[in-house]
Amino acid sequence: MLSMKGKRKLKYIVSLARTYQPYTFFQARFDDTNTRGLIQELSMEERRMFGFNGRDIDWEHYIVNVHLPGLKRELFRGRFS
Known part of the structure; x- marks a missing residue:
């Protein structure tokens, strides 16, 4: 039988597993067209300043x-103590 600390830890692990379950075997491609479009609207100085490329x-x-x-x-x- 699990102690109270063990039960809390198990509950937390199960909640993490449920949270990440949809992403575990997720096979998709993300489209950053809008982000790239916004970057194109920046001046060269702004592009150097922000320096983002996904x-x-x-x-x-x-x-x-x-x-x-x-x-x-x-x-x-130690959040389970």
């Missing part, structure tokens, strides 16, 4: 090295 984002790096470690830290930082 194609420069390394999503695999972000998920593996930023997002998931953040979730892990949140999960194990």
Whole structure:
């Protein structure tokens, strides 16, 4: 039988699993046409100032090295004590 702390941790893990379930095997392509259109309306100076290009984002790096470690830290930082 789980302790109260174990039950809270399990409930939290199940809630995370439910939250991320739709994205786990999600195979879609995102369209950034509108974003690119807005960037085209910027002056060259504004483009240099804001420096955004969605194609420069390394999503695999972000998920593996930023997002998931953040979730892990949140999960194990003692919020269940």
